Amino acid sequence: MDIGRSIQYVFQDPNWIKKVLIGGLLTLIPFFGTLIVVGYWIRIATNVANGFDLPLPEWNDFGGDFIRGIKAAAAIFVWAIPLVILAGCGAIPSIALSGSNNAASSLAGLFTFGAFAFGFLLWIIVAFISPIIIGRVAMSNSFSSAFQVREVFIEARENLVPLLLTVAMAYALGIAAYFGIILCVVGYLFTSFLAYMMLSHLYGQLWRRLGTAGAVDPGMNSGTISAGPGF
DSSP: OOHHHHHHGGGGSTTHHHHHHHHHHHTTSTTHHHHHHHHHHHHHHHHHHTTOOBSOOOSOOHHHHHHHHHHHHHHHHHHHHHHHHHHHHHHHHHHHTTTSOHHHHHHHHHHHHHHHHHHHHHHHHHHHHHHHHHHHHHHHOOGGGGGOHHHHHHHHHHTHHHHHHHHHHHHHHHHHHTTHHHHOTTHHHHHHHHHHHHHHHHHHHHHHHHTOOOSOOGGGSOSOOBOOOOO
């Protein structure tokens, strides 16, 4: 995993400022704008997985980016459904026994706490393997591939260190993005978008290691595609 390259590559595109500004402005649009931005990040990661990272994708495929973003969000949502069910089931005893004696209420509260704690643990696991889940959807164009549970966990086990590095960088870049608040609150939108562009590079490197990179889709970028460095 080339962390240095993931941080530097954005600034080597001569039009990086314009592309970051467009992405930051799109994040102001609830739902649709956010999903378009997610799709754009997936385009970056896919390009990297296929062996090149420059030039950065042009903002010329809003519809395609929206579809890519909604597929990724839907895949994570489906993985999270058991957590929602678990949280709901955990809350039922506390609600049902709210007016009961102290022993019953305490037992219900203990059950609810256990359910939420277990659900939180499962959410950490889903968040940890989310780069693989998204990568399977993005690189194979098969939504169902995200739910090949056994294969997902095998890939996570075999790429534990790269996954840990990616997750650690996600937190580090997330913290660094808050420096945009110094510029004013709106500045955070742009530093956050820039941080996720860097994280997208790491996603692409991870997907390349997983061997999920396929044929380059000509629609993923525009103009002359230059080969990036090996990772």
